[in-house]
Amino acid sequence: MATNILMPALSPTMTEGTLTRWLKKEGETIKAGDVIAEIETDKATMEVEAVDEGVLGRILVRDGTEGVKVNEPIAVLVGAGEAVPAAAAPTPKAVPTPAPVPTAAAAPVAEVRPANGHAAGEERIFASPLARRMAAQTGIDLSALKGSGPNGRIVRADIEAAQKGAPAPIQAPAAAARPPVPAAAISAPHRLVPHSSMRKIIARRLTEAKSSIPHFYISMDIEIDALIALQNQLNAKSPARDQPGSYFITINDLVIRAAGATLRRIPEVNASWTDDGMVFYDDVDISVAVAIPDGLITPIVRRADQKGLLTISREMRDLATRARAGKLKPEEFQGGGFSISNMGMFGVNEFSAIINPPQAAILAVATGAKKPVVKNDALAIATVMTCTISVDHRVVDGALGARWLREFKTIVEDPLSLML
Amino acid sequence: MAEQSFDLVVVGGGPGGYVAAIRAAQLGMKTAIVERENLGGICLNWGCIPTKALLRTSEINHLLQHVQDYGFAPVTPIFDIEKIVKRSRAVAKQLSSGVAFLMRKHKITVFDGTAKLAGKQTLAVEKDGKPVATLTSAHIILATGARARELPGMEADGKLIWTYRHAMVPPAMPKSLLVIGSGAIGIEFASFYLNLGVKVTVVEVLPRILPVEDEEISTFAHKAFVKQGMTILAGAAVKGVKKAADRVTVTVEADGKSQDITVDRVISAVGIVGNVEGIGLEGTAVKVDRTHVVIDEFCRTGEPGVYAIGDLAGPPWLAHKAMHEGVICVEKIAGLNDVHPMNVGNIPGCTYCRPQIASVGMTEARAKEAGHEVKVGRFPFIGNGKAIAMGETEGLVKTVFDAKTGELLGAHMIGAEVTEMIQGYTIARTLEATEAELMHTVFPHPTISETMHEAVLDAYGQALHI
Numbered sequence: 001m002a003t004n005i006l007m008p009a010l011s012p013t014m015t016e017g018t019l020t021r022w023l024k025k026e027g028e029t030i031k032a033g034d035v036i037a038e039i040e041t042d043k044a045t046m047e048v049e050a051v052d053e054g055v056l057g058r059i060l061v062r063d064g065t066e067g068v069k070v071n072e073p074i075a076v077l078v079g080a081g082e083a084v085p086a087a088a089a090p091t092p093k094a095v096p097t098p099a100p101v102p103t104a105a106a107a108p109v110a111e112v113r114p115a116n117g118h119a120a121g122e123e124r125i126f127a128s129p130l131a132r133r134m135a136a137q138t139g140i141d142l143s144a145l146k147g148s149g150p151n152g153r154i155v156r157a158d159i160e161a162a163q164k165g166a167p168a169p170i171q172a173p174a175a176a177a178r179p180p181v182p183a184a185a186i187s188a189p190h191r192l193v194p195h196s197s198m199r200k201i202i203a204r205r206l207t208e209a210k211s212s213i214p215h216f217y218i219s220m221d222i223e224i225d226a227l228i229a230l231q232n233q234l235n236a237k238s239p240a241r242d243q244p245g246s247y248f249i250t251i252n253d254l255v256i257r258a259a260g261a262t263l264r265r266i267p268e269v270n271a272s273w274t275d276d277g278m279v280f281y282d283d284v285d286i287s288v289a290v291a292i293p294d295g296l297i298t299p300i301v302r303r304a305d306q307k308g309l310l311t312i313s314r315e316m317r318d319l320a321t322r323a324r325a326g327k328l329k330p331e332e333f334q335g336g337g338f339s340i341s342n343m344g345m346f347g348v349n350e351f352s353a354i355i356n357p358p359q360a361a362i363l364a365v366a367t368g369a370k371k372p373v374v375k376n377d378a379l380a381i382a383t384v385m386t387c388t389i390s391v392d393h394r395v396v397d398g399a400l401g402a403r404w405l406r407e408f409k410t411i412v413e414d415p416l417s418l419m420l
Numbered sequence: 421m422a423e424q425s426f427d428l429v430v431v432g433g434g435p436g437g438y439v440a441a442i443r444a445a446q447l448g449m450k451t452a453i454v455e456r457e458n459l460g461g462i463c464l465n466w467g468c469i470p471t472k473a474l475l476r477t478s479e480i481n482h483l484l485q486h487v488q489d490y491g492f493a494p495v496t497p498i499f500d501i502e503k504i505v506k507r508s509r510a511v512a513k514q515l516s517s518g519v520a521f522l523m524r525k526h527k528i529t530v531f532d533g534t535a536k537l538a539g540k541q542t543l544a545v546e547k548d549g550k551p552v553a554t555l556t557s558a559h560i561i562l563a564t565g566a567r568a569r570e571l572p573g574m575e576a577d578g579k580l581i582w583t584y585r586h587a588m589v590p591p592a593m594p595k596s597l598l599v600i601g602s603g604a605i606g607i608e609f610a611s612f613y614l615n616l617g618v619k620v621t622v623v624e625v626l627p628r629i630l631p632v633e634d635e636e637i638s639t640f641a642h643k644a645f646v647k648q649g650m651t652i653l654a655g656a657a658v659k660g661v662k663k664a665a666d667r668v669t670v671t672v673e674a675d676g677k678s679q680d681i682t683v684d685r686v687i688s689a690v691g692i693v694g695n696v697e698g699i700g701l702e703g704t705a706v707k708v709d710r711t712h713v714v715i716d717e718f719c720r721t722g723e724p725g726v727y728a729i730g731d732l733a734g735p736p737w738l739a740h741k742a743m744h745e746g747v748i749c750v751e752k753i754a755g756l757n758d759v760h761p762m763n764v765g766n767i768p769g770c771t772y773c774r775p776q777i778a779s780v781g782m783t784e785a786r787a788k789e790a791g792h793e794v795k796v797g798r799f800p801f802i803g804n805g806k807a808i809a810m811g812e813t814e815g816l817v818k819t820v821f822d823a824k825t826g827e828l829l830g831a832h833m834i835g836a837e838v839t840e841m842i843q844g845y846t847i848a849r850t851l852e853a854t855e856a857e858l859m860h861t862v863f864p865h866p867t868i869s870e871t872m873h874e875a876v877l878d879a880y881g882q883a884l885h886i
Contacts, residue, residue, distance in 0.1 A: 128852030130827050137825065150758055156827070156852055 002057060002082065004073035010039060010046050010330065015070055015143075017041040018197055021063040022075075024056050030077065037074070040197055045326035052077060057084035066194070127154035134159040198295040209357045213273075217352045218401050219388040222409045224368045227254055228383060230415045234309065252288070252342050253313040255365055257418055260284050260304030260312075262408040263338055269404050270337040272358040273394040279358075287336035287356055288316065290323045297323045298356060300336045309418075344368060350386035360395035363408075364388040385412075424529075426452045428753065429543055429557040431535045431699065434461020436730030436742025437563035438519050443750040445526035452555060453528055454535040454545055459519040461565055463739040465512045466585050471608055473508035474588065475772050478615035482774065489811055499616065501593045508588065531555075537700030541725055544700075559725055559753050562706075562713065563742070564695040566731035571690055574600070574661050580668045581661070581686045584609065594618060594684035598670050600658055602629035604771040606689030607641075611773035614650050621651040621681055623672055628654050630771065634783040634832040636798075640816055641834055644775055661686065694732045709734075717761035719749035727753070741767050766849045770839040775814050778842035781830030781849055784820050793823040795855075797879025799871045801835045803886045806866040812836035815868075817875040819845075826854035831875075841869050855880060 010017065018040040024030060035047045036056070057078035061068055068074065078084055125142045127135070131154045135142050140162050147154035195203070231249055239246045263270045263284045272279040284305040287298035299319035301312055322328050339362040341353040346367070353364040368385040375382075387408070391401040411417055428444045430437045433455030444451040458465045477499070484497040523530050533547035535555070543555040568583040570576060576583045582590075587609045595618065599610045602624035614620040622629060622645075628638045629645075629652055642652055656674035669682045693711040705722035707714040712735075713728035715721055721728055727749050730742030744762050751759045768780040787794050801807040801815030815835015822829055831845035848858055855876055863873040870885075877883045 129854045129857050130825060130852035133854055134825050148760075150760060 002076050002078045002084070003052065003054075005036070005050070005075040005077055007061070007068045007070050007072045007074050008039070008048055009070045010041050014041050014330075016067050017070075018066045019061050019063065019068050019074060020045060022059060023047075026056055026059055028056050029080070030054060030056055039068075040326070041330070046329075050077075054079055055082070057082070066197070125154065126152065128156065130156050131159050138163055196294055198297075202295050205357060206354050209355050213355050213357065214393040215355060215390050216393050216398065216401070217388055217390050218398070218405050219350060219352075219386055220405050220409050221371075221384045221386050222412050223373070223382040224251070224385045224412060225383045227251065227412055227415045228368070230254070247310055247313055249309055249313050250316075251344065251368065252340075252365075253309055253316055254415065254418075255342065255363075255412070256286055256288060256301055256304055256312050256316065256340060257307075257309050258408060258411045258415070259286060259338065259340055259363060260301075260307075261411055261418060262404060264305040265407055266400070266404045268400055269361050269391075269396055271360050271395050272337070273360065273392055274358070278395065281337040283337070285336045285338075287333070287339040287359070288319075289339065289341040289353075290320045292324050292326070297328065297333050298336065298339055299323050299328055299333050339363070340365060344385065350388060352388045353390050355390050355392055360392040361401070361404075362390050364390065423554045423556070424452070426450045426529070426555060426557040428452075428559040428561065428750070429454065429535075429555050430561045430563055430746075431543065432461065432563035432565055432730075432732075433459040433519070433530070434563060434565050434730060434742065435463045435739040436565075436746045437461065437561070438522070439743040440561050440563065440729060440746030440750050441528045442522060442526050443747050444754075445528050447750065447754040447756075449559075449750075449754070451526070451528045452531060452557070453523065454531040454533060454543070454555075456532075456534045458516045459523065459530070460512075460516045463742075464515050464519065466588060468739055469515055470508040470512045470588055471584075471612070472772060473511040474504065474612050475608065475774075477504045477507070478612045479774060482615050486811075501590060501616075505589050534698065536698060537704060537726065557725075559727065561719070561746070561749060562699060562721075562726065562728040562732055563730050563746070564699055564732050566692040566694045566711075566737060568688065569691040569693045571600070571658070571688060574658065574686070574688055576688055577663075580663050580666075581688060583688055587687045590685075596683040597621070597685050597687065598623065598668070598681055598683040599687045599689060600670075601689035601691065602626075602631070602652075602654075603689060603691070604630075604769070606687065607771055607773045609687050609689065610650060611645070614645070614648055615774060619649070619651075619683075621653065621683065623656050623658055623670075624652070624654045625657050626654065630777065632769070633771075633777060633779055634818060634820075634830070635785060636818055637777060637779065637816070637832045637834050641773070641775070641777060644814055644834075645773075648774075692731065692737055694734070696732065718752040718759070719745050720752075736764070736767055736769065738767060738769065763850075766846060768842045768846045770842065772839060775812075775835045776838045777834045778838040779830065779832040780842055780846045781828065782820060783830055783832065784818070787820050787822075787829045792829060794829065795821040795823045795879040797821070797875045797877065797883070799874035799878055799883060799886060801868065801871060803874065804866075804868055804871045806868050806870070807836065809866070810836065810868070812868070815871070817871045819875045819879050821855055821876075821879050826856065828853060828855070828858065828876075831872075833872075835868070835871075837868055841872060844869065844872055 020038040020040045022037045024036045030036060030050045031053050032050055034050045036050050037048045039046055039048055054077040056075060058076045061074040126147060127142050134156060140159060142154055145154050145158050145162055148158050149155035231251060231254060234249050238248065267280060270281045270284055283303050285300050285302045286304045287300050289296050289298050301315055304312060319332065337359055339356040339359055341362060342365040343351060344365055344367040348366045350366045351364050353362040355362050366386045368383045370381050371384040372379050373382040389401055389405050427449035428451050430441045430453045433453050437453060438459060441451050441453045463469065481497055481499060484495055488494045531545050531553060533545045533552045535543045535545045538544040541556055541558055543560060545552040545555060574581060576586065578586045584605050593616065597613050597618050598621045599606045600623050602622050606622065607630060610620045610622050629642055630638045646652060653672055653674055656672050658670055659673045659678065660671040662669040667682055667684060668686050669680050670686060671678060671680050696708050696711055696713060701708060706726055707722050713721055713733050715728050715733045719727045719729050719733065729745035729749055731737045748759055748762060765781050768778060771777040784794060784796055797819040799817050802813045807813050807815060812835065818832040819828065820830040821827065828845065828848050833842060858876040863870045874883045874885060
């Protein structure tokens with residue numbers, strides 16, 4: 001019997017994605033567990049495995065199709081020798097499972113899958129029938145609204161408020177209010193490259209961050225000669241390259257470790273602003289910006305305050321490698337309480353970064369360079385790295401931000417204290 | 421004199437007050453209630469409940485007069501007004517005792533007397549002019565209710581001119597009766613007496629009876645009452661009352677013409693006024709507007725720690741509105757998270773005449789005034805199998821939808837048992853259902869409630885049985 005293969009939800013919040021490419025062709029025989037396609041979501045590319053076996057009868061959604069809704073039929077699976085229907089089979093079935101083994105975050109997806117295949121993994125929005133209809137009629141995105149009804153249900157009043165532009169939406173991107181910039185308005189010779197999902201997400205999140213978070217910035221020059229010495233000593237102990245157990249600790253690894261320790265000592269910075277109250281995170285989870293071919297992504301080093309340097313170093317290397325390959329799982333880059341952006345490798349003197357919402361701070365790390373410094377009233381040479389912390393003033397005031405950076409500086413300049 | 425302190429004290433033991441007290445006790449507050457007369461207030465002792473007992477009698481009388489329609493030999497029912505009243509009082513008493521039990525069960529202290537605000541967070545309780553207790557409480561809910569409004573020159577004397585309260589305990593049946601006012605209270609008494617064989621005239625100053633109901637429902641009721649023998653003078657003003665020994669002559673002016681109507685008794689049912697006097701509002705920040713305390717969406721007055729609910733806090737003067745206000749007021753005080761203001765458009769109204777009337781939301785005219793483009797559905801009881809089997813074919817259900825959004829703006833019903841059915845539409849409104857959900861709801865067959873489904877279908881041209 002012909003069954004539909006549906007667009008899977010690769011994360012609980014995913015509503016649509018790009019079908020990057022098919023790895024099987026029409027007419028090919030598929031076994032359960034075969035990787036059949038690649039799907040690009042917000043930030044990750046994931047492989048899709050088949051759950052049923054059969055013959056890939058017809059591909060309904062072609063390679064490179066953007067905005068494929070979750071649960072939309074993407075192909076039809078038929079039995080061997082069975083006629084191939086021209087369109088999707090009427091009964092939705094056989095939702096493929098995301099290739100990465102579902103972990104905690106993805107578990108609900110797997111659970112609902114066998115039931116009837118609808119709304120798998122899609123975040124349920126509680127809204128009254130009337131609110132849904134009015135939203136559809138006026139083009140309001142329900143997921144951007146905060147409901148005022150019982151248990152946060154979205155009701156008519158919320159739609160009306162949204163229509164009037166009242167402050168009901170909590171996460172509606174500020175950019176939406178701005179006139180869009182149509183490509184047609186640009187007359188100079190140009191070529192138009194459609195946005196990737198990631199580019200859209202970066203644009204939305206950073207516009208939202210920069211226009212809705214009251215940023216301020218604090219910079220300090222930090223001497224890292226002691227840190228470099230420690231790095232050299234540690235790396236000298238590594239087995240030779242390509243030998244089992246070899247490692248290379250980077251300055252970035254040390255910075256993550258130092259930031260983790262600082263956040264544990266000054267936990268008020270490991271926080272988020274919400275309308276309901278200040279959120280203080282229990283764990284020190286640090287998002288680290290990694291440049292990737294068409295954008296950037298911030299994989300998370302979890303509990304960075306409790307991990308040894310070697311663990312942090314290996315995790316970071318693994319995360320960065322998989323980030324560049326677009327193979328991170330959603331839970332590996334969603335969350336975090338603090339971010340680090342390190343542009344030291346580009347020889348940057350100093351810079352300030354945009355906060356990664358809903359976090360309250362991001363540390364911008366510039367290059368370490370030898371500079372003249374005054375020590376004991378005499379000129380001396382030190383390796384100086386300028387660090388700038390961008391802070392959400394709703395969460396962290398100036399004195400607290402400065403205290404955080406001073407503590408960070410103390411740790412970096414006396415890195416042996418990390419051993420304590 | 422005892423001085424006692426509580427977390428919350430309610431002044432007035434009517435439906436709003438005692439429900440507020442129970443909810444407060446449930447939420448762990450040390451709670452007291454002050455009642456000057458009977459727990460349960462007007463609703464339970466002199467309103468909703470005893471009148472329903474009376475109306476049951478008149479309904480049975482009506483059925484007895486039509487037993488031959490159902491295969492019985494005709495009977496001539498003989499009733500005893502004293503026994504009818506006695507039953508009604510017994511019903512009220514049973515329920516009032518029930519409320520007293522609920523107070524004990526929830527460990528709510530009941531004070532017998534009147535209470536007035538006496539300084540910040542303080543109430544002075546008196547009985548017969550003597551101080552009984554001084555209560556201190558961070559939160560004080562005023563729920564003193566309302567009483568019948570009296571027209572100057574037509575004040576009730578309890579003998580010839582009655583209020584609802586006298587009309588409920590007639591010492592003898594009058595032969596003729598004139599009811600001034602055709603709101604729910606006036607119409608219910610008119611229907612009760614009419615069905616027990618009294619010659620009834622209803623005078624309404626507005627152009628139609630039951631003026632808050634949808635015009636089609638008013639018209640339907642008007643015809644039904646006239647068919648039953650009621651005289652209705654709408655758009656008519658009472659110009660004067662002349663009392664004789666056991667007769668009253670009422671001068672009524674309509675269309676510029678004046679006429680004298682002589683009857684045994686007059687019932688004045690021209691609205692109610694809030695009981696705002698003698699509760700110590702003077703010198704506080706509590707604002708009073710036309711005999712009602714002004715409150716916000718969570719029943720807070722201008723005075724911190726002082727709240728008002730129910731009839732005292734303004735229309736609609738309905739027990740269920742008072743109860744709901746009592747609950748949300750207390751839950752807000754207790755700091756519960758998911759407390760929502762009451763939507764006045766979702767409060768159903770019921771009139772227990774024969775045929776019964778029930779409605780929720782906007783009338784068709786009101787919806788149009790508010791700028792809605794409407795879709796209207798109607799379904800008569802004559803198209804309903806159960807209604808025909810019951811011999812209750814006099815009735816109509818009307819629905820009003822917003823043509824654009826499918827919101828059920830209002831529902832209006834007249835006929836047997838509609839007061840028991842209106843909650844279906846009320847739930848739909850509370851859940852913000854559209855016509856789609858109502859159409860997809862499976863109504864049990866055979867029931868009169870199928871008329872509700874059909875009235876929805878009809879608004880979209882899909883009614884099945886007409």
